Amino acid sequence: MINKFVPDLQTAIADVHDGAVMMLGGFGSVGMPDQLIEAVADKGVRDLTLIANNAGAAFGGMAVLLQKRAVEKVVCSYPRSANSTFFVDLYREGKIKLELVPQGTLAERIRAAAAGIPAFFTPTGAGTQLGAGKETREINGKLCVLEQALFADFALLESWEADRFGNLTYRLAGRNFNPIMAGAAKTTIVQTQHIAGPEGIAADDVMTPGIFVNRVVHIPYGDPVL
Amino acid sequence: MPDTLTPIKTLTREQMAARLAQDIPEGWYVNLGIGAPTLVANYVSADREVIFHSENGLLGVGPAPAPDAVEPWLINAGKQYITLVQGASTFDSAESFGIIRGGHLDLAVLGGYEVAENGDLANWSTGANDAGPAVGGAMDLGAGAKQVWVLMDHTTKSGQPKLVERCSYPLTALGSVTRVYTNMAVIDVTPDGFVLRDAAPGLTFDDIQARTGATLRRG
Numbered sequence: 319m320i321n322k323f324v325p326d327l328q329t330a331i332a333d334v335h336d337g338a339v340m341m342l343g344g345f346g347s348v349g350m351p352d353q354l355i356e357a358v359a360d361k362g363v364r365d366l367t368l369i370a371n372n373a374g375a376a377f378g379g380m381a382v383l384l385q386k387r388a389v390e391k392v393v394c395s396y397p398r399s400a401n402s403t404f405f406v407d408l409y410r411e412g413k414i415k416l417e418l419v420p421q422g423t424l425a426e427r428i429r430a431a432a433a434g435i436p437a438f439f440t441p442t443g444a445g446t447q448l449g450a451g452k453e454t455r456e457i458n459g460k461l462c463v464l465e466q467a468l469f470a471d472f473a474l475l476e477s478w479e480a481d482r483f484g485n486l487t488y489r490l491a492g493r494n495f496n497p498i499m500a501g502a503a504k505t506t507i508v509q510t511q512h513i514a515g516p517e518g519i520a521a522d523d524v525m526t527p528g529i530f531v532n533r534v535v536h537i538p539y540g541d542p543v544l
Numbered sequence: 545m546p547d548t549l550t551p552i553k554t555l556t557r558e559q560m561a562a563r564l565a566q567d568i569p570e571g572w573y574v575n576l577g578i579g580a581p582t583l584v585a586n587y588v589s590a591d592r593e594v595i596f597h598s599e600n601g602l603l604g605v606g607p608a609p610a611p612d613a614v615e616p617w618l619i620n621a622g623k624q625y626i627t628l629v630q631g632a633s634t635f636d637s638a639e640s641f642g643i644i645r646g647g648h649l650d651l652a653v654l655g656g657y658e659v660a661e662n663g664d665l666a667n668w669s670t671g672a673n674d675a676g677p678a679v680g681g682a683m684d685l686g687a688g689a690k691q692v693w694v695l696m697d698h699t700t701k702s703g704q705p706k707l708v709e710r711c712s713y714p715l716t717a718l719g720s721v722t723r724v725y726t727n728m729a730v731i732d733v734t735p736d737g738f739v740l741r742d743a744a745p746g747l748t749f750d751d752i753q754a755r756t757g758a759t760l761r762r763g
Contacts, residue, residue: 327578340634343619345600345601345619345637346600346619346623347623348600348616348617348619352691371637395674395678395679395680395681396665396678396679396680397677397678398676398678405676406676409676410676416676416677418678418679419676419679420679420680420681420682420683420684421599421637421641421679421680422599422637422640422641422681422682422683422684422688423641423683423684424637424639425637425641426638426641426642426645430636431640431725440645440687441687441688442645442683442684442687442688442717443643443683443687444687444718445715445717445718446683446714446715446716446717446718447669447714447715448683461718470755488634489617489619490602490615490617490618490628490634491600491601491602491617491619491620491634492617493601493634493635493636494600494601494635494636494637495636496636497636498636498637498638513618538613541617542616543616543711544619544625
């Protein structure tokens with residue numbers, strides 16, 4: 319019988335290794351798999367590359383990883399935060415690399431990886447510093463830049479509800495990057511607030527099909543805190 | 545140059561936001577950037593339905609909740625608690641930016657450091673880099689929305705024009721701005737450059753031209 323649930327966080331992230339490229343779901347703290355990330359930090363791995371929308375959390379897993387100097391590089395759209403300087407301090411001191419990506423390009427590079435599209439042209443960023451050095455082409459009268467799909471070794475996600483097949487749902491603004499990261503990594507690991515009943519999630523309600531998901535751990539921590 | 549100009553009375557941020565809100569037609573899908581553009585939502589009259597989009601995957605964003613009615617799973621792209629209105633929908637980040645990049649959004653209202661007479665926008669970096677660079681969805685909104693309206697002061701605090709011939713700050717998007725709402729004027733960005741559409745009460749064409757870094761045309 320298929321059952322993608324694992325008993326605890328340590329089992330869920332057991333194979334995360336030094337130098338791993340990890341996608342982290344969430345926008346701000348909503349939909350952020352904090353407990354999975356904290357488990358990775360506790361494991362003591364180093365030289366990680368993190369792909370996420372933000373890097374500026376004042377607390378939670380990402381802040382712990384940054385403080386432990388476990389991160390070599392961050393790929394994100396908005397690393398600043400009103401209430402934290404962990405990332406900015408490391409960046410100013412040259413102790414962390416940053417690949418800054420427009421948010422929509424970040425989302426589409428992740429989606430493309432999951433969908434088997436190795437690269438795509440987009441008008442976003444054309445003629446700007448973030449498009450500099452990239453192949454360009456004028457398409458339908460618009461200057462476009464070639465952007466590469468973004469792959470990862472692991473995707474760490476948070477769902478609202480999960481069933482044993484790895485089918486997932488999300489709650490309100492908790493969806494964000496989670497569904498597109500599922501499938502863009504070799505291994506997708508999910509922490510879920512709720513476990514679906516014995517009949518599983520109804521087919522029409524599934525937001526991420528279980529084919530994209532490898533492991534699920536039940537972490538009913540409650541509501542995110544801004 | 546700015547020092548020699550006669551002092552003038554200009555609009556407040558709230559008045560600028562209200563002026564812009566007057567021009568949004570019923571039924572438009574609109575993204576409001578972080579900061580002053582967010583104020584625009586407060587001034588769309590109640591008899592006009594406008595649907596607000598947020599980059600983190602929401603259409604139908606409503607006002608902030610009462611303190612005792614916060615839904616912790618509902619924030620906007622500025623990471624503030626919000627509500628949803630009737631007709632709202634939620635989706636993932638790729639679809640959210642497909643809405644933007646695909647030209648489905650009628651309007652993006654953005655802040656600005658500079659707008660050039662060819663519509664180029666600079667609003668994400670002053671190049672100084674003190675806080676580390678950050679871009680968010682600004683480039684996607686600049687490149688993708690059908691209309692890009694910039695809400696900003698007409699000049700810097702020291703009086704330097706922010707409407708210019710060519711941007712000096714790093715660009716956000718090429719040729720994308722269609723209109724600028726400032727504390728002095730409403731200015732269309734046309735193939736012929738800046739065209740004055742409306743002046744703040746008491747201000748003349750010459751007052752505004754004197755504070756604009758490119759040629760202004762009469763509408």
